[in-house]
Amino acid sequence: MLEKGTIAPDFELNATPDQKIKLKDFKGKKNVILAFYPADWSPVCSDQMALYNEMLKYFTKHDAQIFGISVDSTWCHLAFEENRKLHFSLLADFEPKGAVAKAYGVYDEKTGTSERALFVIDKEGKIAWSYLSPIAVNPGADGILEALEELDPQ
Numbered sequence: 001m002l003e004k005g006t007i008a009p010d011f012e013l014n015a016t017p018d019q020k021i022k023l024k025d026f027k028g029k030k031n032v033i034l035a036f037y038p039a040d041w042s043p044v045c046s047d048q049m050a051l052y053n054e055m056l057k058y059f060t061k062h063d064a065q066i067f068g069i070s071v072d073s074t075w076c077h078l079a080f081e082e083n084r085k086l087h088f089s090l091l092a093d094f095e096p097k098g099a100v101a102k103a104y105g106v107y108d109e110k111t112g113t114s115e116r117a118l119f120v121i122d123k124e125g126k127i128a129w130s131y132l133s134p135i136a137v138n139p140g141a142d143g144i145l146e147a148l149e150e151l152d153p154q
Helices: 043-054 056-061 074-084 099-103 142-151
Strands: 012-016 019-022 031-036 064-070 090-092 117-121 127-132
Touching: 012 074, 031 043, 031 142, 043 056, 043 064, 043 074, 056 064, 056 142, 074 090, 117 142, 127 142
Parallel strands: 031 064, 064 090
Antiparallel strands: 012 019, 012 090, 031 117, 117 127
């Protein structure tokens, strides 16, 4: 897993079938939160994404954009976003399968899914904080908020 101080690997992933998100587009503009998770529709993942949906105003306060990332397809993500009424994008690390999770060191080869991992990336593109959660545990948002608070100029 990539550690604090590492330059975050750039990526380009689909948020919708015709919209791609590039990490480099946020450099110099916003902090970025990457929430890797195993799969849409699973109970822990559903709760985790719902929590982040409720925390959006706090992330915005810290000039941060959150993205969920899993190996599910774009179509699966769109159905999950609509069903859960999510107001942030889920990115499809679908093909080549898990390439971005692998770049961040959080791909589980045994299950073929992303591990449950969080990264806060500062506006300069460096990892400011990272956390690997046990797969069955919702990591919450406290660590994310603490990392964002440390990035805020005082």
